[in-house]
Amino acid sequence: MEKHDFKVLIVGGSIAGLVLANMLEQVGIDFLVLEAYPEIAPQVGASIGFFPNGCRILDQIGCYDGVRGKLDQESKDLFYNSQQGIPLSLIPFAGQHFVERHGYGIIFIDRQMAIEVFYEKLKGKSKVLVDKRVVSVTPLANGVQVVTKDGSTYTGDILVGADGVHSTIRQEMWRLGDELSPGRFPKSDRTDVPCDYHCMFGISKGVVGLTESSTQTVLGHNNSYLVIDGPGSRTYWFLFVKNERTLRGMENEIPQSFTEEQKKALAEKHWNDPVTPKVTFGDLYKNHTSAVLTAIPEFVNTEWHFGRTIITGDAVHKFNPISGQGGNNALETAATLTTEILNMLKAVPAGQRPSDADVTAAFQRTQDCRRAPVTVAVDISHQQQSIFACETPLFGFLARVIPFLGAEGTFEKFADAALPARRLPMLPMPKRPRFEPYHDELPSKPLGGLAFSLLIATGIFASLFYIALNGTQKTLFALSNGVPPDPLQYIYLFPIFVIWTLESYRNANAFSFVSLPIVFGIASQLVGIGKVAPLYFLLSVLGNARIMYTRAIGRPVPISVAHTILPAVFLGYAVPLVLTRAGIVDNAASTSFSRAALPILVAFHTYAAKRLLDLWNPPDAFDMYKKADVRPLRDAYRVSFLLATGAHIALFLLPQSALGLDGLWKTAPSFLWEQLLATDSDFPLFALATALFCLHSVYELRRTGWATTGQALGAAAAVVGGLPLVGPTAVYAAVWYWREGVWSQEVDLQGRKD
Numbered sequence: 001m002e003k004h005d006f007k008v009l010i011v012g013g014s015i016a017g018l019v020l021a022n023m024l025e026q027v028g029i030d031f032l033v034l035e036a037y038p039e040i041a042p043q044v045g046a047s048i049g050f051f052p053n054g055c056r057i058l059d060q061i062g063c064y065d066g067v068r069g070k071l072d073q074e075s076k077d078l079f080y081n082s083q084q085g086i087p088l089s090l091i092p093f094a095g096q097h098f099v100e101r102h103g104y105g106i107i108f109i110d111r112q113m114a115i116e117v118f119y120e121k122l123k124g125k126s127k128v129l130v131d132k133r134v135v136s137v138t139p140l141a142n143g144v145q146v147v148t149k150d151g152s153t154y155t156g157d158i159l160v161g162a163d164g165v166h167s168t169i170r171q172e173m174w175r176l177g178d179e180l181s182p183g184r185f186p187k188s189d190r191t192d193v194p195c196d197y198h199c200m201f202g203i204s205k206g207v208v209g210l211t212e213s214s215t216q217t218v219l220g221h222n223n224s225y226l227v228i229d230g231p232g233s234r235t236y237w238f239l240f241v242k243n244e245r246t247l248r249g250m251e252n253e254i255p256q257s258f259t260e261e262q263k264k265a266l267a268e269k270h271w272n273d274p275v276t277p278k279v280t281f282g283d284l285y286k287n288h289t290s291a292v293l294t295a296i297p298e299f300v301n302t303e304w305h306f307g308r309t310i311i312t313g314d315a316v317h318k319f320n321p322i323s324g325q326g327g328n329n330a331l332e333t334a335a336t337l338t339t340e341i342l343n344m345l346k347a348v349p350a351g352q353r354p355s356d357a358d359v360t361a362a363f364q365r366t367q368d369c370r371r372a373p374v375t376v377a378v379d380i381s382h383q384q385q386s387i388f389a390c391e392t393p394l395f396g397f398l399a400r401v402i403p404f405l406g407a408e409g410t411f412e413k414f415a416d417a418a419l420p421a422r423r424l425p426m427l428p429m430p431k432r433p434r435f436e437p438y439h440d441e442l443p444s445k446p447l448g449g450l451a452f453s454l455l456i457a458t459g460i461f462a463s464l465f466y467i468a469l470n471g472t473q474k475t476l477f478a479l480s481n482g483v484p485p486d487p488l489q490y491i492y493l494f495p496i497f498v499i500w501t502l503e504s505y506r507n508a509n510a511f512s513f514v515s516l517p518i519v520f521g522i523a524s525q526l527v528g529i530g531k532v533a534p535l536y537f538l539l540s541v542l543g544n545a546r547i548m549y550t551r552a553i554g555r556p557v558p559i560s561v562a563h564t565i566l567p568a569v570f571l572g573y574a575v576p577l578v579l580t581r582a583g584i585v586d587n588a589a590s591t592s593f594s595r596a597a598l599p600i601l602v603a604f605h606t607y608a609a610k611r612l613l614d615l616w617n618p619p620d621a622f623d624m625y626k627k628a629d630v631r632p633l634r635d636a637y638r639v640s641f642l643l644a645t646g647a648h649i650a651l652f653l654l655p656q657s658a659l660g661l662d663g664l665w666k667t668a669p670s671f672l673w674e675q676l677l678a679t680d681s682d683f684p685l686f687a688l689a690t691a692l693f694c695l696h697s698v699y700e701l702r703r704t705g706w707a708t709t710g711q712a713l714g715a716a717a718a719v720v721g722g723l724p725l726v727g728p729t730a731v732y733a734a735v736w737y738w739r740e741g742v743w744s745q746e747v748d749l750q751g752r753k754d
């Protein structure tokens with residue numbers, strides 16, 4: 001029973017149309033699907049891959065288990081092969097990583113299977129009519145009417161064209177637009193649509209030599225392959241071939257179909273192409289049960305709607321299939337459209353029907369929400385194709401660089417598509433735990449503004465570094481000041497050693513400057529931390545601009561490092577002391593020795609301890625999803641905080657006579673507030689840089705959505721208030737303690753309500 005007196009006519013009963021029908025049914029909106037084909041779910045030889053962005057929506061409408069159930073097993077290994085079919089890289093258990101990260105794996109099945117699931121899920125099966133090819137559209141007062149090829153007419157409050165890339169509804173919408181509102185639809189959408197590739201795709205059975213449940217991407221010269229080992233001994237394969245030139249215009253140059261001869265000629269041309277070391281394209285083709293050759297136009301229409309008609313799915317955004325995002329984005333657009341229709345109906349006063357203006361506003365919101373991200377996604381698919389086909393020497397070079405980016409580089413591309421995905425905010429989200437929150441599951445809405453944040457922070461830390469380099473400050477914490485070793489100095493810097501060492505192991509910092517703490521440690525001892533800290537913070541800020549830093553996957557530190565950091569740093573402190581006491585290093589040399597040795601020893605101990613623990617308990621690629629590093633990391637920050645706070649109180653807040661420390665701090669007066677404020681000391685610069693870096697880190701957590709505004713304001717206030725009370729290094733440890741917790745918090749599957 002529908003909750004709303006409102007009927008949606010859907011033309012096209014495939015991916016976009018049937019998913020939209022399911023969504024409308026579940027939110028209580030009436031619909032009627034008109035499908036041109038004489039049967040639901042015909043076998044047209046196509047396959048479809050569902051990725052996390054699509055799966056999450058399918059889960060909400062109760063179709064995920066159905067499509068997943070078509071698989072024999074989770075997709076496993078991702079191979080990336082050269083033109084000779086030789087693996088350049090392999091990501092084992094990639095599908096399982098997807099499940100851990102995003103809650104959903106990769107599901108590649110026959111398109112027919114998916115459509116069957118969507119149809120079976122519908123309660124109102126009588127609302128899906130087959131053999132109903134729509135031929136014309138007529139606007140009515142407060143509605144719309146369509147006529148089908150058999151002469152029947154159907155009316156609805158609104159019309160959704162989900163009738164694919166050669167959409168009749170799009171044609172009709174343009175015709176009506178040209179008649180009633182000339183200029184609304186740009187001519188370029190009709191004449192300039194580009195087509196750079198054609199694709200032969202098929203399904204084969206019983207191909208021997210492919211790794212079970214694997215996916216193979218194979219590079220080529222102006223062509224590339226995608227080969228997927230599917231359920232029931234099927235192999236899904238795609239041969240993408242670049243056109244000799246860009247064809248333009250759906251009704252002009254882009255062919256709507258190809259002949260059998262063209263298909264066979266293409267197969268023969270590529271017959272001997274190696275796909276893997278054991279399998280050629282010929283092996284795939286000779287076992288095919290279906291093979292289709294099709295042109296690949298790529299576009300996102302400028303205007304998506306007119307009057308009471310809107311187009312969706314391939315009718316409005318058409319992808320190069322290499323990314324497997326066409327259908328998944330059709331699901332996202334359907335989710336957005338359903339949301340906007342429902343919001344519109346809820347906003348209409350009881351007893352009234354939505355006006356033309358209400359409908360236009362809802363359609364426009366759908367377009368506004370989806371057009372920009374879909375345009376980016378279509379462009380990315382195109383680039384991906386250009387690289388895999390090694391279209392130019394530069395693309396060929398980039399194709400060869402991809403293996404060096406490791407598994408994380410590949411996963412990042414999938415995450416870019418998955419994490420900003422839309423869903424149905426009005427429907428509950430089934431419980432499938434995930435490591436990575438989607439953007440709408442973060443505690444607050446990401447603010448954007450990366451460039452601005454980066455510019456400000458870079459300016460600040462570059463200026464501080466410049467002042468430090470060119471100033472005449474006395475370096476307090478360095479060998480070069482020539483003062484005897486002072487235990488309290490070391491304790492003051494304990495959080496620095498702990499944090500800088502941990503950061504060097506953090507996932508997000510791999511291959512960045514801050515992964516070299518030993519360099520910063522030694523430099524600090526030579527020229528003073530007042531000079532080195534601004535530089536370290538500057539480089540951190542630049543590194544934090546990486547997408548990885550905004551994601552949950554950027555946070556983890558190897559568990560073995562998290563467990564060994566405290567003993568490693570303590571040992572780094574203890575060894576010089578013991579060697580000096582034992583007379584192995586004489587007193588005169590002890591200052592230099594202990595200070596120079598400390599960063600080296602800390603780095604060495606951490607590395608050695610990690611290696612030992614890893615031998616004892618070999619690390620597993622899935623370890624990080626357990627978040628077992630969080631507790632020991634927070635313990636390390638807690639201990640660092642306590643030590644640094646103690647050192648700060650002893651040095652700055654208590655008269656040294658009270659502690660019996662007279663004379664210990666040789667270069668400073670006994671009551672060190674004066675020292676802190678002295679213009680000839682680099683300590684204020686160090687304190688200022690540390691506090692500003694903490695504030696920047698707090699802001700970044702808010703900017704990227706990991707902290708709420710309230711939490712961020714509270715943390716910022718604590719930084720400012722804590723600075724005089726506990727000192728900059730203890731504040732640093734406290735912020736890192738807080739940050740580790742915020743960054744590792746459990747995902748709220750029901751998401752935010754904005």
Ligand SMILES: Cc1cc2nc3c(=O)[nH]c(=O)nc-3n(C[C@H](O)[C@H](O)[C@H](O)COP(=O)(O)OP(=O)(O)OC[C@H]3O[C@@H](n4cnc5c(N)ncnc54)[C@H](O)[C@@H]3O)c2cc1C
Binds near residue numbers: 321
């Ligand atoms: C080779 C290839 C591989 C792909 N792989 C993937 C993938 O792995 N993952 C992914 O997400 N996407 C993939 N896609 C894209 C995906 O198939 C499409 O994005 C998706 O099918 C779009 O769904 P749709 O419902 O908009 O259009 P279609 O699936 O084309 O369906 C349109 C429907 O409308 C009907 N119709 C047409 N005209 C009329 C009319 N006048 N009246 C009534 N009914 C009509 C048709 O019969 C059809 O049922 C791939 C595409 C290709 C070409």
